[in-house]
Amino acid sequence: MTSLAVVSAGLSTASSTRLLANTLTAATVESLGEVEVTTIELRDLAHQLTDHMLTGFPGVKLGEAIEAIRRADGIIAVTPVFAASYSGLFKTFFDVLDEGVLDGKPVLVAATAGTARHSLVLDHALRPLFSYLHAVVVPTGVFAAIDDFGDEGLERRAARAAGELAELMGKAPSATSTAGARRTVEDEFAAPTPFHQLLRQASGT
Amino acid sequence: MQIGIFSVGDVTTDPTTGRTPTEFERIQAQVEIAKKAEDIGLDVFATGEHHNPPFISSAPTTTLAWIGAQTKKIILSTATTLITTTDPVLIAEDYAKLQHLSGGRVDLMMGRGNTGPVYPWFGKDIRQGINLAIENYALLHQLWREDVVTWKGRFRTPLQGYTSTPRPLDGVPPFVWHGSIRSPEIAEQAAFYGDGYFHNHIFWPSSHAGQMIRLYRERWEAHGHGPSDTAIVGLGGQFFMRKNSQDAWNDFRPYFDNAPVYGHGPSLEDFTKATPLTVGSPQQVLERTLSFRDYAGDYQRQLFLLDHAGLPLKTVLEQLDLLGEILPEMRKGFAEGRPAHIPDAPTHASMVARAGGAKDSTVYAAADAATGHRAEDALQVSA
Numbered sequence: 089m090t091s092l093a094v095v096s097a098g099l100s101t102a103s104s105t106r107l108l109a110n111t112l113t114a115a116t117v118e119s120l121g122e123v124e125v126t127t128i129e130l131r132d133l134a135h136q137l138t139d140h141m142l143t144g145f146p147g148v149k150l151g152e153a154i155e156a157i158r159r160a161d162g163i164i165a166v167t168p169v170f171a172a173s174y175s176g177l178f179k180t181f182f183d184v185l186d187e188g189v190l191d192g193k194p195v196l197v198a199a200t201a202g203t204a205r206h207s208l209v210l211d212h213a214l215r216p217l218f219s220y221l222h223a224v225v226v227p228t229g230v231f232a233a234i235d236d237f238g239d240e241g242l243e244r245r246a247a248r249a250a251g252e253l254a255e256l257m258g259k260a261p262s263a264t265s266t267a268g269a270r271r272t273v274e275d276e277f278a279a280p281t282p283f284h285q286l287l288r289q290a291s292g293t
Numbered sequence: 294m295q296i297g298i299f300s301v302g303d304v305t306t307d308p309t310t311g312r313t314p315t316e317f318e319r320i321q322a323q324v325e326i327a328k329k330a331e332d333i334g335l336d337v338f339a340t341g342e343h344h345n346p347p348f349i350s351s352a353p354t355t356t357l358a359w360i361g362a363q364t365k366k367i368i369l370s371t372a373t374t375l376i377t378t379t380d381p382v383l384i385a386e387d388y389a390k391l392q393h394l395s396g397g398r399v400d401l402m403m404g405r406g407n408t409g410p411v412y413p414w415f416g417k418d419i420r421q422g423i424n425l426a427i428e429n430y431a432l433l434h435q436l437w438r439e440d441v442v443t444w445k446g447r448f449r450t451p452l453q454g455y456t457s458t459p460r461p462l463d464g465v466p467p468f469v470w471h472g473s474i475r476s477p478e479i480a481e482q483a484a485f486y487g488d489g490y491f492h493n494h495i496f497w498p499s500s501h502a503g504q505m506i507r508l509y510r511e512r513w514e515a516h517g518h519g520p521s522d523t524a525i526v527g528l529g530g531q532f533f534m535r536k537n538s539q540d541a542w543n544d545f546r547p548y549f550d551n552a553p554v555y556g557h558g559p560s561l562e563d564f565t566k567a568t569p570l571t572v573g574s575p576q577q578v579l580e581r582t583l584s585f586r587d588y589a590g591d592y593q594r595q596l597f598l599l600d601h602a603g604l605p606l607k608t609v610l611e612q613l614d615l616l617g618e619i620l621p622e623m624r625k626g627f628a629e630g631r632p633a634h635i636p637d638a639p640t641h642a643s644m645v646a647r648a649g650g651a652k653d654s655t656v657y658a659a660a661d662a663a664t665g666h667r668a669e670d671a672l673q674v675s676a
Contacts, residue, residue, distance in 0.1 A: 142558030145497050147567065276477040277508055283485035283516075286478055290427035292447045 090257060091124040092116060093160035097167040097178035099131055104200045108232050109166040111243070112198055115250030116164065120257065126156040130177050137180045146184065154185060158274075162194040162257035163223070165214070169201035173213040182217065188272040190223040194256035196249050198230040207231045226252040294627040295638050296620065297337025298330050298613075299372035299529065299596040302350030305603035308551040313603075319349045320356075322606040326599070327360040329610055331367040333617030339370035339402065339596060344378075344411050347553075354387040361395035368640070369395055372491070372529075372596065373404025373472045377425040378415035380449060381433040385457040389437070392462040397641030402470040402491050402527075403430055405479075417448070423478050424448075430471075434486065437466035440656050456656050463651035468639045470527055470594075473505065480505050484512030484524070489638065491527035494585075495598055496554055498567050502528065503588035510590070523636055527594035528585055530569050531601075534615050538573040544608075545572050552602035575619045583626040591631050593638035 094113050098105030109127070117123050130137070136147035146154055157163065167178035182190075197214040199206070210229035218225045228249040236242045271281075281289075300323055306313040314322065327338040340357060341350045350356070357369040369391065374384060384401075392399045405422045406412075412419045428446050435442055436457040445451040461467070470489035473479035474497055483490040490509040492502040510521035518524070533545035542561070549561045549572075558564075565572055571581040582595065597616070600609045637643070645651050 139559040139563070143496060143555050143564075145501070145567070147559070147563065273475060273477065277504060280477050280481045280508060280512060283481055286423075286427050286481065287431060290424035290431075290447070292424075 089122060089124045090120060090161050091126065091156075091159055092120070092162050092164065092257070093156045094125060094127045094164045095130065095157075095166065095178075095181065096127065097130045097175050097181070098200070099168070099175075099177075103168070104232065104234070104237065105166050105168045107237065108198055108200055108230065108246075109164060111246050112164050112166070112196060112230060112250055115246045116162070116196070116253055119251050119254035126153075126160070128153045128156065128181075130181050133181070134177060137177065137184065140184045141180065150184075153181075154189075157185065158189055160193065162196070162253050163190075164196045164198065164253070165218075166198040166200070167214070169199050169206040169209050172206065173209060174199070174217070179217070182221065185221075186273060188222075188270050190218070190221040191269060191272075193223050194226060194253055195223040196226050196228075196230070196253040198232070198249070200232050202234055204231075204233040204235070207233070224256060226256060228252055294592075294624060295336040295368070295594040296623060297335045297339065297368070297370075297594070297596050298326070298599055299337075299339035299341065299370075300326060300350075300600050301341040301372075301598065302343065302348050303553060303601055304347040304349055305553055305601070306551075307603040307605055308547045310605075316349050318606075322600065322609075323349065323356065324360055324363070325606060326609055326613070327367070328363055329613045331364045333613055334620055335367065335616075337368045337370050337594065337596060338364075339372035341372055342375050342379075342404075342406075343408070344375075344414065345408060354391050357399070358391055358394055361391070361398060367398065369399050370470075371401045373402045373406075375406045375411075376403040376429050376433070377405045377419075377422055378412055378417050379429075381429040382436065382449070382452070382455075382457065385433055385436040386459075388467055389457065389459050389461050392467055392641070393459050397462050397465075397645075399641070400468040400470065400639075402472045402489075404472040405476075421448070423476060426479065427482060430469075430482065434466075434469075437461050440654075458656065460654035460656055462641070462654075463645050463648075464654035465641060465644045465648055465651075467641075468644065470525075475501055475505065477505070477508055480509040481512050484509050484516050484518070487513070487516070487518040489525035489527055489593070491594070491596075492529065492589075494529040494569050495531050496568065499569055499585075499588055502569075506589050506592075520634075522590055522632070523634065525594075525636070525638055526589055526592035527596065527638070528569075528589055528592060529596050529598060530571075530582060530585070531598045532571040532573075532578040532581075532612075534571075534573060534575050534578045534612065536574065536615075538577060541572050541574065548602040548604055556602075575615050579619045579622055579626065582623060586627075591627075591635045593636070595627075 094109050096106045096109040133150050136150040140146050167174040195218050199209050215225050230245050230249050304319045330338050340353050342353045343350045361369050405426050409419050442455050470491040471479050471483035472491040494502045510524045513524035514521040533541050535541040571578050599612050
């Protein structure tokens with residue numbers, strides 16, 4: 089079944105970030121039909137994220153969250169705006185992912201803030217982050233300031249973004265997009281590069 | 294089954310007293326610990342290699358030779374030897390020399406080192422870590438097996454008619470282990486050569502070790518060295534024990550909470566659950582250690598890290614005394630249910646026997662004993 093992972097970095101319970109995440113999730117599920125949704129509340133993983141930073145390996149719950157991201161066909165990533173950017177907690181989660189985990193994955197970016205003056209955060213902070221991680225960011229990002237909630241414009245933007253995400257999630261990766269893909273540690277465990285090839289690579293021949 | 298200890302050689306403040314040992318004290322302590330390891334009947338002492346503070350583990354063969362001179366039986370090893378930043382030509386010379394001095398009590402473990410700034414100090418680039426490990430070891434392997442080597446590669450200056458001296462003792466190079474936490478390429482490398490594979494098994498969950506060992510064993514068989522359960526596997530491990538389990542938790546906690554690697558992170562409770570670290574009574578350490586076989590299979594070498602995180606020498610020696618007390622039980626436990634075809638880790642004696650006896654491998658400068666040729670003759674031929 090198609091799977092969707094939703095990352096929400098809100099800090100309070102009943103957070104507007106989670107509210108936006110739920111809106112986007114509902115709209116995506118509506119577009120896709122049958123889909124398995126895993127919601128990852130980063131607040132619950134805050135300690136394990138710090139521990140991972142220090143020890144280099146995830147605790148059980150964080151490990152499950154990372155695995156959900158690895159398996160997901162698409163991701164909705166929602167952060168509150170802190171100091172003109174994504175929150176540190178949000179960034180930490182994407183910092184601890186293994187290299188290549190987001191390669192080619194469709195991502196819908198969204199953010200909440202107290203004021204509409206932060207609306208460009210999607211384009212100056214979130215898009216570059218996910219571009220660097222080789223994710224495919226859907227064209228429409230969704231930003232919601234306090235006064236956007238309840239406004240029908242937000243619903244409309246959410247529906248459009250969700251439609252774009254659903255469309256990308258429905259597509260199998262093309263042969264050209266996988267041809268140049270980097271090998272992850274998992275790939276290497278599954279099919280190790282034979283030693284003679286390692287030796288040739290080492291010597292650059 | 295070989296049981297021993299490995300030491301990283303960190304100079305760390307004792308968080309309970311605020312005191313930091315001097316380099317002199319720490320270096321001497323490491324020697325005391327190694328001698329104690331032999332006294333309690335351990336098989337292996339291995340030293341790390343670092344080239345930056347807060348470590349005292351530069352010049353590992355100097356340390357091992359000094360320990361070798363004051364011990365009789367214990368195997369002198371490394372954990373690890375930096376195959377990335379150390380010239381393989383120097384490794385070949387240094388460890389062959391150590392073999393001769395210690396009567397063959399030497400093996401070594403290759404590692405890449407994860408300290409970024411160290412690489413440029415030696416003219417290397419950490420991003421080439423795997424490639425350096427592959428090419429440098431290929432050269433080291435050749436230097437110990439061929440008397441005259443002509444070689445060209447990517448990472449060091451070419452060699453023309455080079456003979457690494459001394460030649461390996463009795464014509465048998467030291468056994469080599471390859472250490473890596475999570476790089477499948479290194480498991481493949483160890484399997485290709487029929488060398489040993491060692492998992493650090495300290496700072497990471499056992500699942501990391503299990504995954505790497507499985508791959509190494511499969512590849513060992515694929516490369517034609519025999520069934521996968523005959524591959525040569527080593528594991529690290531760490532414990533802190535007191536007669537009374539609660540004393541162990543109380544005494545170790547301040548060291549854990551402030552340790553350079555995992556300190557200020559997970560709780561001691563979480564970390565002992567997630568990783569092989571065992572804190573408790575000798576019986577608990579014994580049981581946990583024997584359970585490593587559940588995911589590693591029957592293996593050949595178990596090394597413990599005891600002197601770290603600022604633990605004072607006195608405490609480390611107490612840990613060794615306790616280890617000595619459970620050592621017979623541990624050996625018995627490891628032997629239990631172990632199929633007869635599972636090999637022991639190769640030693641100098643076993644490798645000499647396998648090679649059909651010791652032979653003098655000296656390369657004489659004036660005239661080669663076997664052919665009567667001199668080095669100069671070889672040069673004339675190639676010219």
